[in-house]
Amino acid sequence: MVSVKVLEFYSGIGGMHYAAQLAGWDCEILKAFDINDIANNVYKHNFGAKTVGQVNKRHILKIACSNLLPSSFPLQKLIEGLDVAYFDNWRADVWTMSPPCQPYTRLGLQHGSQDPRSKSFLHLLTVLDTMVHPPSYILVENVKGFETSDSRNLLVNQLQKTGYNFQEFLLTPSKTVGIPNSRLRYYLLAKLNPLTFAPVVTQITTPPENSIIYDFIPFVNEDFKLYGKENNVIRDYLESNVNHDVYAVPDKTLLKNGYVFDIVTPSSRHSCCFTKGYFHYAQGTGMYQAEERVCV
Numbered sequence: 001m002v003s004v005k006v007l008e009f010y011s012g013i014g015g016m017h018y019a020a021q022l023a024g025w026d027c028e029i030l031k032a033f034d035i036n037d038i039a040n041n042v043y044k045h046n047f048g049a050k051t052v053g054q055v056n057k058r059h060i061l062k063i064a065c066s067n068l069l070p071s072s073f074p075l076q077k078l079i080e081g082l083d084v085a086y087f088d089n090w091r092a093d094v095w096t097m098s099p100p101c102q103p104y105t106r107l108g109l110q111h112g113s114q115d116p117r118s119k120s121f122l123h124l125l126t127v128l129d130t131m132v133h134p135p136s137y138i139l140v141e142n143v144k145g146f147e148t149s150d151s152r153n154l155l156v157n158q159l160q161k162t163g164y165n166f167q168e169f170l171l172t173p174s175k176t177v178g179i180p181n182s183r184l185r186y187y188l189l190a191k192l193n194p195l196t197f198a199p200v201v202t203q204i205t206t207p208p209e210n211s212i213i214y215d216f217i218p219f220v221n222e223d224f225k226l227y228g229k230e231n232n233v234i235r236d237y238l239e240s241n242v243n244h245d246v247y248a249v250p251d252k253t254l255l256k257n258g259y260v261f262d263i264v265t266p267s268s269r270h271s272c273c274f275t276k277g278y279f280h281y282a283q284g285t286g287m288y289q290a291e292e293r294v295c296v
């Protein structure tokens with residue numbers, strides 16, 4: 001089988017890379033793009049240094065730096081700082097994209113494409129216009145809320161214009177594949193003509209722009225179901241040999257705020273997301289794991 005060549009945009013700590021491995025893809029990640037040095041270092045730790053790094057200076061556009069960043073920011077790390085020829089030269093089969101969700105999240109200002117953090121995503125959409133070797137497959141992931149944004153409409157219009165077929169989904173791991181985690185997310189899969197999707201038997205919700213957004217995976221098969229074994233518990237996903245004491249919540253905090261914590265144990269069948277709110281807020285930050293001890 002020929003290895004699939006992937007560009008991983010907004011690579012973070014490598015969630016898409018890991019998902020590709022878990023799905024058993026025979027793939028090569030050609031390049032992983034992220035502006036965040038900490039994320040890039042974690043990515044390197046997880047997958048090696050090869051894919052994360054500098055790009056050839058001749059492909060860096062002379063763009064105005066986003067007003068969110070200091071003018072000295074190295075442009076080679078910004079996706080919007082790279083020209084069409086750069087992306088074309090990779091001849092990638094697949095683009096994966098998890099663009100910043102702050103412009104779309106229901107808890108935010110929802111400025112969509114007007115938010116400077118959307119700039120890189122809009123740049124990638126524009127790049128598709130003039131590519132000689134566009135990717136055959138595109139995967140976009142974002143928060144619930146993206147599906148009603150103007151960026152989603154721009155994405156869909158651009159895909160239609162450049163010859164892609166696509167399907168959209170709102171999925172959560174617990175309902176979809178039996179993984180004990182609630183994280184409702186928007187996903188879009190696109191295939192370049194003449195590639196198409198198998199016909200879908202049922203449809204569920206009907207959100208904007210006359211499109212269909214599935215809340216299940218219409219092509220799920222027995223192999224796929226194996227990723228989420230029946231009756232999975234959190235223990236199935238925990239690393240062993242970890243010194244939990246260094247992460248322990250102090251007794252003082254537990255006594256004061258424990259009653260609002262979302263506490264789960266290794267045998268729980270649900271969990272919610274981790275957030276950056278830990279240490280800042282007590283309620284709504286995400287889950288806390290309690291140890292299970294047998295008392296004799």
Ligand SMILES: C[S@@+](CC[C@H](N)C(=O)[O-])C[C@H]1O[C@@H](n2cnc3c(N)ncnc32)[C@H](O)[C@@H]1O
Pocket residue numbers: 010011012013014015016033034035036039077078079080098099100101120
């Ligand atoms: C939603 S997170 C993606 C998380 C990723 N899927 C993972 O598994 O960790 C978005 C990422 O985009 C990066 N990012 C934001 N704007 C960017 C830009 N203009 N160019 C490159 N990376 C950017 C952020 O640093 C962040 O890591």
